[in-house]
Amino acid sequence: MRLRNTQRSVMQSTLLFGDIHGCREELHALWEQLDPVPGTRLVFLGDLIDRGPDSPGVVDFVMALSQHYPVTVVRGNHEARALRRYRQGMDPGEGLLPHHLEFLSQSVPFYSFENGRFLAVHGGIYPDFWNHLSQLPELDEREHWPQRVREWVERFYFCRYVNPEGQIVGLGLQRPEDHFWADVYDGRAGLVFFGHEPFFHGPMVFPHAISLDTGCPFGGRLTAARIDEQGRISFVSVTARQAYSPYINYGTQVQAAPGTPLSVVELAAVHSNSPSLL
Numbered sequence: 001m002r003l004r005n006t007q008r009s010v011m012q013s014t015l016l017f018g019d020i021h022g023c024r025e026e027l028h029a030l031w032e033q034l035d036p037v038p039g040t041r042l043v044f045l046g047d048l049i050d051r052g053p054d055s056p057g058v059v060d061f062v063m064a065l066s067q068h069y070p071v072t073v074v075r076g077n078h079e080a081r082a083l084r085r086y087r088q089g090m091d092p093g094e095g096l097l098p099h100h101l102e103f104l105s106q107s108v109p110f111y112s113f114e115n116g117r118f119l120a121v122h123g124g125i126y127p128d129f130w131n132h133l134s135q136l137p138e139l140d141e142r143e144h145w146p147q148r149v150r151e152w153v154e155r156f157y158f159c160r161y162v163n164p165e166g167q168i169v170g171l172g173l174q175r176p177e178d179h180f181w182a183d184v185y186d187g188r189a190g191l192v193f194f195g196h197e198p199f200f201h202g203p204m205v206f207p208h209a210i211s212l213d214t215g216c217p218f219g220g221r222l223t224a225a226r227i228d229e230q231g232r233i234s235f236v237s238v239t240a241r242q243a244y245s246p247y248i249n250y251g252t253q254v255q256a257a258p259g260t261p262l263s264v265v266e267l268a269a270v271h272s273n274s275p276s277l278l
């Protein structure tokens, strides 16, 4: 007689990856540490390319993973730029070939999973978005979105600071009254995993968002988050072999200290003590 397992596992095991930016060796090293169970969902938070030494190698690796795992690539501003150049007949840069661009063209502007409990975006969600739409538009219908909806959603690629009206502030133009988007995000679209802004002491935990960009191409680290079948979140990072690209500080790292850098152990404690994190 078999005993029924009353400990119901409710989630699909998931790994999310912060900005890789052409750091192929670090991606290989990180993958070696992850050892995912079969069927694990892999989510890449965008900006796979540029800055680091081997953008084509990173895309090839992610394409190979997609043969064995369900892979979702969320589009970053760097993919958006390369795709735009490619469509216009220009060199997308970094030695990227047509098959890389075809793969990256399948990337999505956001990815909601586990019934809206989690959301992956590259940059962030600006509060003014909700003045236009009461909820995220249907991803499967994106070929038919009106142009204005497309434009509202594409701002997720670039979102960092927002003004008191909830609109995105340009890079380096933030003023004292502006907020980092994740400090004011109310959680209505789920717990957000995002990248775009490197937090060298990250991963960074906000009230309803977690940043996984730990500045790998600038000599920081490459970070992945794991969500296990019970919904527990932990992190794995590898250190960059070198700084491949100079980091230009537009004031985002000194003006405020948004979020909280937490070690894996500390996050586990926070998570078990405060279910509101999810």
Ligand SMILES: [Mn+2]
Pocket: 047, 076, 077, 078, 122, 157, 195, 196, 197
């Ligand atoms: Mn970015």
